[in-house]
Structure formats: structure tokens, C-alpha cells
Amino acid sequence: KKYIREIARVCQKLYQQVMQAHEEGALPIVLGGDHSLAAGSVGASADFAAATGQEIGVLWVDAHGDINTPQTTLSGNVHGMPLAALLGAEPAELSRIGGRSPKIRAEKTVLIGIRNLDDLEKEQIRSAKVHLFTMKDIDRHGIAAVMKRALAIAGKDTAGIHVSFDMDVCDPAIAPGVGTPVKGGLDYREAHMVMEMVADSGRLMALDLVEINPILD
Numbered sequence: 001k002k003y004i005r006e007i008a009r010v011c012q013k014l015y016q017q018v019m020q021a022h023e024e025g026a027l028p029i030v031l032g033g034d035h036s037l038a039a040g041s042v043g044a045s046a047d048f049a050a051a052t053g054q055e056i057g058v059l060w061v062d063a064h065g066d067i068n069t070p071q072t073t074l075s076g077n078v079h080g081m082p083l084a085a086l087l088g089a090e091p092a093e094l095s096r097i098g099g100r101s102p103k104i105r106a107e108k109t110v111l112i113g114i115r116n117l118d119d120l121e122k123e124q125i126r127s128a129k130v131h132l133f134t135m136k137d138i139d140r141h142g143i144a145a146v147m148k149r150a151l152a153i154a155g156k157d158t159a160g161i162h163v164s165f166d167m168d169v170c171d172p173a174i175a176p177g178v179g180t181p182v183k184g185g186l187d188y189r190e191a192h193m194v195m196e197m198v199a200d201s202g203r204l205m206a207l208d209l210v211e212i213n214p215i216l217d
Contacts, residue, residue: 001070001076001078001081001091001093002076002077002078003078004078004091004093004094005093007034007036007078007093007094008093008094008097010037010040011036011037011039011040011043011094011097012040012097013040014030014037014040014041014044015040015041015043015044015097015098016044017044018030018040018041018044018045018206019044019047019048021206022044022045022048022205022206023048027204027205027206027207028041028044028045028206028207029206029207029209030206030207030208030209030210031209031210031212032208032209032210032212033179033210033211033212033213034078034079034179034210034211035062035066035079035082035164035166035208035210035211036078036079036081036082036094037082037208037210038066038082038083038086038164038208038210039082039085039086039094039095039097040097041162041164041206041208042056042058042082042086042103042104042162042164042206042208043086043097043098043103044098044206045160045162045205045206046086046100046103046104046162047098047100047103049158049159049160049205050100052159054158054159055104055105055108055158055159056104056108056158056159056160056161056162056205057108057109057110057153057154057155057156057158057160057161057162057203058086058104058108058109058110058154058161058162058163058164059110059112059150059151059154059161059162059163059164059165059198060083060109060110060111060112060164060166061112061113061163061164061165061166061169061194062111062112062113062114062164062165062166062168062169063113063114063115063116063166063168063169063180063182063185064080064114064116064117064166064168064180064182065080065083065111065114065117065121065122065124065125066079066080066081066082066083066084066166067081067083067084067087067121067124067125067128067130068080068081068084068118068120068121068124069081069084069088069090069091069124070090070091071090072118072120072121072123072124073118074118074120078091078094079179080121081094082094083109083111083130084124086102086103086104087102087103087104087105087106087109087128087130088101088102088128089101089102106128106129106130106131107129107131107153108153108154108156108158109130109131109154110130110131110132110133110150110153110154111125111130111131111132111133112133112138112146112147112150112169112194113133113134113135113138113169113185113186114132114133114134114135115134115135115136115182115184115185116180116182131150131153133146133149133150135184135185135186138186138190143186143190143193143194144193144197147193147194147197147198148197151197151198151201151203154203155201155203158203159205160203160204160205160206161198161201161203161204161205162205162206162207162208163198163204163206163207163208164207164208164210165194165195165207165208165209165210166178166210166211167209167210167211167212168180168181168182168185168211169185169186169191170185170186170187170188170191171183171184171185171186171187172185173187174187174188174191175217176216176217177212177213177214177215177216177217178211178212178213178216179211179213179216180211
């Protein structure tokens with residue numbers, strides 16, 4: 001868990017800021033680098049909803065699953081672990097932010113655009129029972145059909161949807177400024193359609209835009 005203490009401190013601060021934004025009736029938009037920050041932002045949205053007896057839906061739009069644990073990771077990079085922390089107990093430094101764990105339910109969590117998973121991470125996804133739409137699914141069915149299904153899953157009987165959008169879901173041809181580029185991602189029009197359909201749903205309660213590195217673009 002490389003730099004876990006420093007990352008947890010940042011996530012704790014972000015958790016408080018996003019919670020405050022929700023309490024003020026604002027729409028939190030989080031612009032950042034490392035996707036580990038979602039442990040703070042999504043956690044705050046989930047706890048805000050839980051205070052009124054509700055839960056949230058999550059759209060995790062990403063080339064990667066981010067559901068590794070300290071036991072399954074090959075790199076030790078914490079940005080590959082935030083979804084695991086939101087769904088379960090590890091890494092503990094992130095999962096216990098806000099004091100309530102798990103923060104979100106797999107049945108209301110949808111991964112979109114996935115195309116780069118570690119072998120052990122595949123097992124994690126299967127055991128967690130989150131919903132998964134890979135780039136193969138998008139190629140086969142089209143982004144509109146995938147988003148219609150994803151929004152139905154994340155939006156049904158929830159307080160709203162937190163969208164955590166990792167820019168590496170986009171093809172490096174249109175979004176080179178990311179730390180972990182993977183070929184074969186969403187093109188501009190597909191990425192635009194994702195956000196158009198989120199907006200049209202009227203269910204957006206918070207948005208992360210992460211893996212943004214201006215040094216690389």
C-alpha cells in the first residue's frame with residue numbers, strides 16, 4: 001500500500017469537503033489525479049445518502065477495475081484499490097473513512113469501459129458481483145444501450161448516482177494526459193454520450209473527473 005497514510009489524509013479531507021457540498025445542496029465536482037481520491041468523494045456521497053436511510057448508485061467509468069486489495073495487487077499502487085475500499089474492508093485506511101463500511105453495494109455499482117484487469121482482479125470482480133460492461137460489450141451493443149442499462153441498475157431505488165470518471169477510459173488518441181493509458185478506449189463521441197445520458201437521467205448527485213495530468217497533455 002504505497003503512500004497509504006498520505007493518500008488516506010487527502011481522502012479524509014476530500015470526504016469532508018464533498019460532505020459539506022452535499023449538505024449545502026451543491027453538486028460536488030471533483031477534479032483530480034489519482035483515482036484513489038474516490039474513496040473520499042464516493043464515500044461522502046454514500047454516507048450523505050445513508051443519513052436519510054438511502055443508498056447511492058455508482059458508475060465507475062474506467063479502463064481499470066480499481067478493485068485490487070493489498071493481498072491481490074501486483075504493484076502496491078493504491079489507485080488500483082479505491083473501489084475495493086468502498087465495497088469492502090481493504091485497504092482499511094480508506095474503507096474506514098467516515099466510520100461506515102462498506103460504503104456502497106455491488107448490486108448498485110456498474111463498471112463501464114473496462115479493458116485492463118489483473119488476473120486476481122478478475123476474481124475479485126466475480127466474487128464482488130458488481131456489474132461490468134467491458135469495451136467488448138460497448139463494441140458489441142453500442143454505448144447508448146450500455147448506458148441505458150447501467151443507468152437503470154445504478155439509478156433504481158437509489159438517492160442518486162455518483163459518477164467516477166477516470167479519463168483513461170478514453171482512448172489515448174483523445175486523452176493522452178493520463179498516468180496509465182490503455183489503447184482501445186472510448187472515442188470522443190462515446191465519452192460525450194456517456195455524460196449526455198447521465199445528464200438526461202437527472203440522477204447525477206456527484207462527479208469525479210480523475211487521472212488528469214496536465215504535464216502529460
